[in-house]
Each structure stands twice: as structure tokens, then as C-alpha cells.
Amino acid sequence: MSKNVVWFDNYTPDHKSEVGGKGASLGEMTGAGLPVPPGFTLTCTAFRTSKEQCQLDADVARLLFELDTDNTDMVTERCLGIRAAFNKMEMAASVEVELRREYQELCRISGTTDIPVAVRSSATCEDSPDASFAGEHDTYLWVRGGDAVVDAVRRCWASLFTDRATCYRVKMGYEHRFVEMSVVVQKMVRPVSAGVAFTLNPINGDRSQVCIDSAWGFGESVVSGEVTPDNYLIDKVLMEIGKRKVSIKEMEFKLSDHDSVERAELDEERAKSPSVTDAQIKAIAKLAKAAEKHYGCPQDIEWAVDADLPEENNIVLLQSRPETVWSKKTSNSTGTSHFSGDFMASIVSTLMNPLHTKK
Amino acid sequence: MADRFPSPFDIETPEGAEGWQEMYVYSSLFSEHRRKSEDTTFWFQDGVHWPNVLTPWDATFFEYALASLSQYNTRHLQVPPADGIAFRILNGYGYLSPVPADPAKIEERVANFTDRAGHYFMNWDDLYSNWMVKIRDLIGELEAIKFTALPDIEDADTVVKSGAGVGSGFQIQESYHRIVSLGLKLWNYHFEFLNLGYAAYLDFFMFCKTVFPSIPDQAIAKMVAGVDVDLFRPDDELKRLARKAVDLGVAEAFDAGDVHSTCEILKGSVDGQAWIASFEESAEPWFNFSTGSGFYHRDKIWIENIEVPFEFIRSYIENLKDGKDLNRPIEAIRAERDRVVNEYTELIATDEDRETFQAKLGLARTVFPYVENHNFYVEHWAHSVIWRKMRELGAIMVEQGFWEESDDIFYLKRVEVEEMLWDYYVSWATPEAPAGPGYWPPIIADRRRKCAALAKWKPLPGLGEPPEVITEPFTVMLWGITSDSVNAWLGGGDQVEGELRGMAASPGLVEGLARVILSPEDIGQMQEGEILVAPLTAPSWAPIFGRIQATVTDSGGMMSHAAIVCREYGLPAVTGTGFATAKIQTGQRIRVDGTNGVVTILD
Numbered sequence: 001m002s003k004n005v006v007w008f009d010n011y012t013p014d015h016k017s018e019v020g021g022k023g024a025s026l027g028e029m030t031g032a033g034l035p036v037p038p039g040f041t042l043t044c045t046a047f048r049t050s051k052e053q054c055q056l057d058a059d060v061a062r063l064l065f066e067l068d069t070d071n072t073d074m075v076t077e078r079c080l081g082i083r084a085a086f087n088k089m090e091m092a093a094s095v096e097v098e099l100r101r102e103y104q105e106l107c108r109i110s111g112t113t114d115i116p117v118a119v120r121s122s123a124t125c126e127d128s129p130d131a132s133f134a135g136e137h138d139t140y141l142w143v144r145g146g147d148a149v150v151d152a153v154r155r156c157w158a159s160l161f162t163d164r165a166t167c168y169r170v171k172m173g174y175e176h177r178f179v180e181m182s183v184v185v186q187k188m189v190r191p192v193s194a195g196v197a198f199t200l201n202p203i204n205g206d207r208s209q210v211c212i213d214s215a216w217g218f219g220e221s222v223v224s225g226e227v228t229p230d231n232y233l234i235d236k237v238l239m240e241i242g243k244r245k246v247s248i249k250e251m252e253f254k255l256s257d258h259d260s261v262e263r264a265e266l267d268e269e270r271a272k273s274p275s276v277t278d279a280q281i282k283a284i285a286k287l288a289k290a291a292e293k294h295y296g297c298p299q300d301i302e303w304a305v306d307a308d309l310p311e312e313n314n315i316v317l318l319q320s321r322p323e324t325v326w327s328k329k330t331s332n333s334t335g336t337s338h339f340s341g342d343f344m345a346s347i348v349s350t351l352m353n354p355l356h357t358k359k
Numbered sequence: 360m361a362d363r364f365p366s367p368f369d370i371e372t373p374e375g376a377e378g379w380q381e382m383y384v385y386s387s388l389f390s391e392h393r394r395k396s397e398d399t400t401f402w403f404q405d406g407v408h409w410p411n412v413l414t415p416w417d418a419t420f421f422e423y424a425l426a427s428l429s430q431y432n433t434r435h436l437q438v439p440p441a442d443g444i445a446f447r448i449l450n451g452y453g454y455l456s457p458v459p460a461d462p463a464k465i466e467e468r469v470a471n472f473t474d475r476a477g478h479y480f481m482n483w484d485d486l487y488s489n490w491m492v493k494i495r496d497l498i499g500e501l502e503a504i505k506f507t508a509l510p511d512i513e514d515a516d517t518v519v520k521s522g523a524g525v526g527s528g529f530q531i532q533e534s535y536h537r538i539v540s541l542g543l544k545l546w547n548y549h550f551e552f553l554n555l556g557y558a559a560y561l562d563f564f565m566f567c568k569t570v571f572p573s574i575p576d577q578a579i580a581k582m583v584a585g586v587d588v589d590l591f592r593p594d595d596e597l598k599r600l601a602r603k604a605v606d607l608g609v610a611e612a613f614d615a616g617d618v619h620s621t622c623e624i625l626k627g628s629v630d631g632q633a634w635i636a637s638f639e640e641s642a643e644p645w646f647n648f649s650t651g652s653g654f655y656h657r658d659k660i661w662i663e664n665i666e667v668p669f670e671f672i673r674s675y676i677e678n679l680k681d682g683k684d685l686n687r688p689i690e691a692i693r694a695e696r697d698r699v700v701n702e703y704t705e706l707i708a709t710d711e712d713r714e715t716f717q718a719k720l721g722l723a724r725t726v727f728p729y730v731e732n733h734n735f736y737v738e739h740w741a742h743s744v745i746w747r748k749m750r751e752l753g754a755i756m757v758e759q760g761f762w763e764e765s766d767d768i769f770y771l772k773r774v775e776v777e778e779m780l781w782d783y784y785v786s787w788a789t790p791e792a793p794a795g796p797g798y799w800p801p802i803i804a805d806r807r808r809k810c811a812a813l814a815k816w817k818p819l820p821g822l823g824e825p826p827e828v829i830t831e832p833f834t835v836m837l838w839g840i841t842s843d844s845v846n847a848w849l850g851g852g853d854q855v856e857g858e859l860r861g862m863a864a865s866p867g868l869v870e871g872l873a874r875v876i877l878s879p880e881d882i883g884q885m886q887e888g889e890i891l892v893a894p895l896t897a898p899s900w901a902p903i904f905g906r907i908q909a910t911v912t913d914s915g916g917m918m919s920h921a922a923i924v925c926r927e928y929g930l931p932a933v934t935g936t937g938f939a940t941a942k943i944q945t946g947q948r949i950r951v952d953g954t955n956g957v958v959t960i961l962d
Contacts (some may be wrong), residue, residue: 201572201573204572204573205572206571206572206573206574207571207706207708208571208573208574208703208706209571209573233573235573235574235575235578236702236706237578237698237699237702237703237706238575238577238578238581238699238866240575240577240866240867240954241868241954242573242575242954242955243573243955278868336566336569336570336711336712336715339562339565339566339569339715339719343480343562343718343719343722344472344473344476344477344480345473346562346566346719347476347480347558347559347561347562348439348469348472348473350558350561350562350565350566351438351439351440351441351558351561352439352440352465353565
């Protein structure tokens with residue numbers, strides 16, 4: 001296997017130092033059955049190879065010579081210079097050929113040409129000094145075509161030298177030539193429908209249920225509350241759809257011709273149609289369940305049905321974070337106290353208390 | 360929306376059924392003397408067990424069953440919140456009303472119930488194996504009863520010289536007394552365990568609903584349900600016999616067209632005779648199986664109507680020829696049950712709750728075999744024997760000129776059979792002509808007319824004043840009567856046109872063509888892929904469950920026999936809809952959502 005590229009679905013923990021935090025996380029999720037949108041990571045090796053070939057370390061050393069970290073103008077000017085050098089550097093031929101080839105492969109999987117991708121910096125892992133600057137590194141969305149991808153990768157590399165990160169390394173005495181950057185190239189999702197899911201029933205905290213909110217187009221309409229989403233409750237164990245409420249969804253956010261997200265009204269027929277099929281509901285529930293298992297606690301996920309992926313695998317996970325409301329409640333609030341202890345006391349109490357067998 | 364149902368005193372008598380009240384014992388009727396309380400309580404029609412008009416004698420088991428249930432709740436076990444269930448007959452149909460216990464006595468009842476029911480739970484396995492012995496002994500006693508016509512002269516040795524001191528005239532009356540007294544004993548036995556079984560199940564059920572408020576009812580049932588259940592044994596025997604016919608090479612005998620020809624062909628070969636022997640082995644006791652609820656003399660019993668099991672066997676043979684595997688995947692069912700239990704167990708938040716869950720599941724599984732199996736022994740096997748014996752007696756009276764058909768005996772009240780036998784005895788002893796041949800035929804003809812007129816009346820699901828909430832646990836479990844269903848009957852709630860709501864008895868969602876089956880005789884009409892719509896279903900309908908898509912019934916709860924069998928066969932089912940057979944027509948497209956208990960008429 002090439003040392004320059006690691007696909008998410010080929011990721012193993014051995015790749016961890018080569019693909020950075022983001023690349024590792026996406027690889028782990030894919031391996032755990034959490035279907036993030038497909039993609040690959042251009043490794044630190046690819047970065048190193050290109051950097052060495054252009055002897056950029058020498059440029060960096062020259063530009064940072066006697067840098068006064070208290071002089072913001074100077075810092076800005078010098079860092080700008082470094083980033084400019086990266087932006088116009090010649091990528092190593094072997095790296096560029098491979099990057100373009102794998103991008104084409106992603107287009108093939110998605111059944112289209114010039115598939116829009118997100119190109120994201122994936123800085124080296126936790127123990128690296130750079131970890132605290134993860135958020136500062138660049139991300140480019142809706143990048144289309146091989147040339148644009150190559151360009152975006154260079155910009156991500158350049159984003160290692162933000163003013164703040166650069167000053168930090170100088171102060172701490174870290175050597176700039178040792179910092180590395182891998183870059184994630186991931187398919188942009190073009191959602192037919194999207195939404196959120198909780199791995200518990202948010203009404204009563206029932207952990208045996210998955211609750212799904214779903215609407216047409218991008219999930220922003222659900223997250224922002226701009227539409228009343230369709231709502232489903234699925235039993236995690238039987239995988240049965242227990243409750244379904246299809247709402248009138250008057251609008252959606254969809255992709256415009258020039259790769260931006262725009263608001264669109266929906267015709268009556270589509271507005272009142274369920275935004276997900278039963279098979280998709282079950283696939284989303286399965287996905288939510290897998291996320292909960294992977295992270296070991298109740299999750300709040302964002303998902304989408306991708307228009308470009310094949311039917312059997314078009315549900316993608318966009319984000320998973322711990323559920324916070326019910327998870328904070330103490331476990332003794334389950335109201336089971338009268339059931340414990342003497343079994344006859346419990347049976348008597350059950351017979352004496354009104355039944356709630358029906359919703 | 361109305362806030363009450365019509366008063367039982369305002370219900371009109373169907374035309375041609377005037378005077379129907381004389382067919383039943385006075386205490387089973389609504390009466391002026393009890394009007395004040397009868398008018399203000401809530402009565403529901405028990406379509407789970409008695410969906411049809413009761414002939415006079417058939418009212419026996421209605422009365423025995425409810426009296427026994429009541430007696431155990433009230434006098435034996437002292438179930439804390441619930442006394443018995445009052446029962447009445449109106450226009451030939453059975454109506455029930457749960458009686459709450461006196462709140463002032465609750466404390467005393469709790470102590471007694473804890474002691475008494477506790478004893479049963481602690482010693483369940485021993486008491487249950489003893490029950491199995493008792494019930495088989497009782498059925499043996501019933502089988503031993505023989506009705507024969509009274510002889511011209513008593514036998515010299517066995518009767519006269521033996522010093523027995525009594526003769527056949529005494530015996531025939533004694534035999535009838537034994538039928539009715541063993542019948543009541545049977546029903547006492549039935550309720551010795553049943554409500555305790557439900558109580559333990561309910562406790563587990565409520566615990567699950569507390570820990571997992573949204574858990575589907577069926578998930579709880581699935582965790583408790585047995586895998587090897589006597590109630591499924593008759594169906595398993597049919598499959599075994601179908602395989603045996605194929606293995607012995609005698610399967611084509613079932614293509615002969617009718618039972619008689621099939622039997623003739625089978626008798627003609629050694630292998631065919633071997634198959635018949637094998638059939639007879641299965642038949643006792645497993646084909647003492649009613650095509651209905653077992654509560655009506657008209658319900659066909661397999662062993663007496665072998666065209667019924669033969670037809671099922673024939674269709675299983677066809678399945679085998681098509682390469683279908685008839686075996687229930689026992690191992691897979693067990694594995695699935697374990698998976699469901701394990702996954703819910705893992706989802707429980709605390710160790711303490713997990714322990715309680717395990718303990719309650721354990722008790723529920725200990726008691727559940729009784730809940731699942733008693734039905735075969737009581738309503739099917741024992742009742743089959745009783746119907747058979749009564750018919751024997753009816754046939755003797757045909758010979759004696761009392762009436763025309765052996766089944767005419769079921770148009771006599773329980774006590775009238777005694778009067779009739781007295782007439783027969785006296786006229787034999789004297790001797791002189793019995794009065795009966797002049798007395799009974801017009802009464803029977805009149806009652807047949809009345810029953811036919813009553814059969815045309817569609818019973819109202821409820822009468823009187825419903826309580827604000829239905830809390831009586833057994834009413835909910837057995838009959839599927841909830842505050843919601845009562846509201847729906849009253850025309851309230853969030854009812855939608857073309858939609859029926861009931862109990863979510865077995866999960867799944869399907870669409871298909873409905874076939875309304877009002878009588879067990881018609882189940883053969885069910886076509887592959889249709890949806891069965893019936894007043895209720897009997898466990899003996901299981902063989903057609905392989906070719907239908909879903910089941911909808913007028914009555915029945917989560918624990919009704921129909922619900923248990925549907926879950927076993929993995930068919931979506933909505934039970935207790937109240938009006939499905941009235942609102943749905945054969946050939947209509949309907950959607951059955953067994954997960955939510957909703958039936959939608961799509962046409």
C-alpha cells in the first residue's frame with residue numbers, strides 16, 4: 001500500500017501517526033461500522049516528501065530567523081510569506097499523481113465526475129504540540145476537480161503556519177521542521193434528507209429507544225428548528241418503528257447550482273411525504289446504536305441520506321456527540337424503588353396501581 | 360361523545376326472539392331487583408371467549424368460568440384490588456363487569472394475598488406438576504363416564520347379585536351430575552393458577568415499562584414466551600403426520616378429494632395403515648382441539664371432524680413438496696429470545712435494577728407455562744370430552760323419542776337436563792310413556808328460532824357507565840379493555856375515519872386484502888397472502904397462519920390466545936378492535952400496523 005494515502009476504510013491504528021487526529025477518527029468510525037462520508041487522508045509522509053523536495057524547511061528557517069514574537073506586524077508578515085511559499089510550492093510528482101488518482105476513485109464511488117469534496121487539515125495527534133491549534137488549520141468545502149483539490153491541499157499544509165501556532169512553537173522551542181500535516185479529502189454530502197437522532201427517547205429518557213427527527217434537504221432545517229420534522233421512535237432491540245409522525249415540511253435547504261446552500265419552498269405533495277423510508281429509518285437507528293456502542297454512552301448524532309451513494313449504503317453519519325440532558329440525571333431516578341426488595345410486595349403494588357399499558 | 364353506554368334495560372329484543380330470557384337461569388339476567396346497581400356499572404361484551412349466542416346449555420361454562428374466576432379472586436387468594444367479575448346474559452350474549460374490592464378491606468386482603476399467593480409462587484413447580492396430575496385425572500374421570508340407554512332388565516351379576524343396591528336409572532342421573540360437577544371442578548382448577556400467572560407476568564411487565572417507558576408490549580411478551588408449548592403441540596403433530604405421510608410414500612392418498620376416500624386408500628396398504636396408527640396416536644389427546652374458543656357445542660373438534668386436521672395435513676404435504684421446511688426453528692427462536700433479553704439487560708442503568716429485572720423475568724418464566732398451556736387442557740381437551748359425553752346422552756334421548764337430533768340437548772338448560780332425565784327414569788321404572796317426547800320438541804323448536812333471531816343482533820361492546828379509568832389489571836390483560844378502547848367504542852378519542860384501534864398484540868406492518876371470517880368452518884376460504892379479520896381466533900387456526908399476512912380481531916388482549924399464537928408465528932396482529940368484522944369487508948385493502956395497534960381501511 002502507498003505511504004501517501006490511507007482510505008478511511010483501510011485505516012488501522014498503525015496509521016495513527018501518519019493521518020492525524022481527524023483522519024484517525026474518521027478511519028476508526030468507518031471501522032466501527034459508523035458510515036461517515038467516504039474519503040481518504042493524504043498522509044504526513046506525502047507532506048514530508050513534498051516539503052523535502054522543495055526544500056521548504058530552508059525557506060521557513062530563513063523567514064523565521066530572529067522572529068520577534070511580540071511584534072505582531074512582523075509575525076503577520078513573516079507567516080504570510082511562509083504560507084505563500086507553501087501555496088506555490090511544487091507538490092512531489094508521486095504525491096500529486098496519487099492524490100489525483102484517489103480523488104478520481106472517490107468520483108467513481110460517488111457515480112459522478114468532479115465530485116465536491118471537503119479538504120480538511122488533519123494536524124498530528126494529541127501528544128503533538130500542534131494539537132491545541134487544530135481548529136486554526138484550514139478547511140475548504142465544496143472543492144471540485146483535481147486541480148482544485150491539489151491547490152486546497154497545499155493551502156491546508158500552509159495553514160500549519162498561522163501566526164499563533166508559529167509564535168507558540170517559537171516560544172516553546174519546538175523545531176518547525178518537525179511539525180507535520182496530513183490532509184483529509186472527504187466527499188461532501190448532498191442530502192436528499194437529513195436530520196438528527198438520539199439514542200434514547202428524549203421525552204422520557206428510555207434508553208431502549210432511538211428517536212429520529214428528519215426533513216428534506218440539509219439537516220440545518222431540523223437543527224435550527226425552521227421546519228417541524230418527521231419524527232420516529234424505534235425500539236433498539238426489536239428494531240421496530242414504534243411511533244411515526246409525518247409533518248408538513250414547507251421548505252428545505254438544498255444545494256444551488258454554484259455550490260452554496262439555499263432555501264427552497266416545497267410543493268405540497270413533497271412537503272407532506274415522509275422524508276425517509278422505513279428501511280432508511282431502520283438503517284439510521286442501527287447507525288445511532290453503533291455510535292452509542294462505539295462511544296460507550298448515549299449519543300446525539302447528525303445523519304444524512306446522500307444522493308450520490310448507492311441505495312444500500314447511502315446513510316452517512318455527519319457528527320456524533322454525547323447526549324447531555326438525560327445522561328446527567330442520576331441513575332436512581334428510574335422510579336423502580338417499589339419493585340425491588342420483597343417480590344410479593346412488588347406484585348401487590350403492581351396490582352394496586354393503575355395500569356398504563358397503552359400510550 | 361357520549362359519556363355512557365345504553366342501559367342494559369333499554370336494549371331492545373331482536374324481532375323473533377321475544378321471551379329469550381326463559382333460556383337462561385334467572386341469576387344470569389339483568390333484573391328489576393338489581394336494576395339500580397346494574398344500570399350504573401360498566402358491562403363489556405366478552406367477545407374473546409363468547410362471541411356468539413349462547414344456547415341454554417352452553418351458558419354452563421360461561422357461568423362456571425366466571426364464578427370460578429370470581430371465587431379465586433375474592434375468597435381464595437384475596438387479590439387486593441379486585442373482587443370477582445359479575446356476569447350477565449343479554450340477548451344471548453355474555454356481558455362482564457369487574458367488581459372492585461372494598462377499599463376498607465384492602466389492608467387485610469394484602470396480608471392474606473401475600474401469604475396465600477406467596478405460597479403458590481414459592482412452590483410453583485411442585486403445585487404446577489400436581490395440577491398436571493389433577494387435570495389429567497379429572498379428564499380421565501370424564502372419559503370414564505358412559506351414557507347408555509336404560510336396559511329392559513338389569514344385569515343379574517353386575518347389578519343385582521353384586522349387592523350394589525342401585526341400578527342404571529340411578530347411574531344415568533349420577534353420570535349427568537358428574538358431568539356438571541366435574542365441569543365446575545375443571546373451572547375451579549383453571550383459576551387456581553391463572554390469575555397468579557397473570558399477576559407475576561404483570562409485575563414483570565410493569566417493571567419493564569418503568570425502566571423502559573416506551574418498550575413495546577410485544578418485546579416483554581417475547582422475553583417471557585415459552586418455546587416448547589403444549590398449545591402448539593397439535594400443530595406440531597399435524598406437521599409430523601405430513602412428514603410421515605411423505606416418508607411412508609402415502610402422501611397422494613390426500614389428493615383423493617374427501618376424507619372417506621383418503622381413509623380407504625390408506626387402509627389399503629401396510630404403510631397407509633401404519634400412518635393411520637400414527638394419526639390415532641397423535642389424536643389422543645392432541646386433536647381434542649376446538650376450531651373455536653372451545654366454549655360452544657358447535658365448535659368443531661378435530662378428533663370428531665377429521666376432515667379438519669386432514670385438510671391441514673394435506674396443505675402441509677404440499678408445503679413439503681414445495682421444499683418448505685415445516686420445522687419451527689426452535690434453536691433460532693431460543694437464540695433470538697436470549698438476544699432480546701441480553702440487549703435489554705445491557706440497557707438497564709443500575710446493577711440493582713438489573714438484578715430486579717432478572718428476578719422478575721425468572722418468576723414470569725416460571726409461571727408462564729401455565730398461562731400458555733392450561734388452555735389446551737381445559738377449553739380444548741376437557742371441554743371436548745364433555746361435549747362428546749353430552750352428545751352421547753343427546754343421542755340416547757333421540758332413540759327414546761324425546762327430540763330429533765343429539766345436539767338438541769344443548770337447547771335445554773343445565774337444570775332442565777336433570778328434569779328430563781327424571782322423566783326418562785320414572786317412565787322406565789313404572790313403566791309408562793315418558794312425557795318428554797310431547798314436552799320438549801316445541802320448546803327446542805322455539806329456542807332454536809330465538810337463538811337464530813338473537814344471532815342476527817350485533818352485540819354492543821359496552822353497556823352502562825364506564826369508569827373514568829380502567830385499572831383492573833386482569834380486564835386489561837385478558838380482554839384488552841382499556842380506557843382508550845372504551846373511549847373509541849363511545850365514539851370519542853382521536854378516531855379517524857376508516858381507522859380502527861386495538862391492542863398492538865404482535866408487531867409488524869403489512870398491507871393486503873381482507874377476508875372476514877365469522878365462523879371457524881370458513882377458515883378454509885383464506886387465500887395465500889390475505890389478512891384474516893375475525894371476531895376472535897382460536898389456537899387451532901395456527902395451520903393457516905402459514906399462508907396469511909396478518910390478523911385483526913374484534914376482541915382480545917395482549918394475553919389472549921390469539922395474541923400468543925400470532926407472536927409465535929411472527930404475524931402482525933391487532934386484537935380488541937371492537938368492530939373490525941362489522942367495518943371491514945372481504946376484498947377490501949387494509950393496512951395492519953401490529954406495532955401500534957392500528958388498522959386502516961385503504962379502499
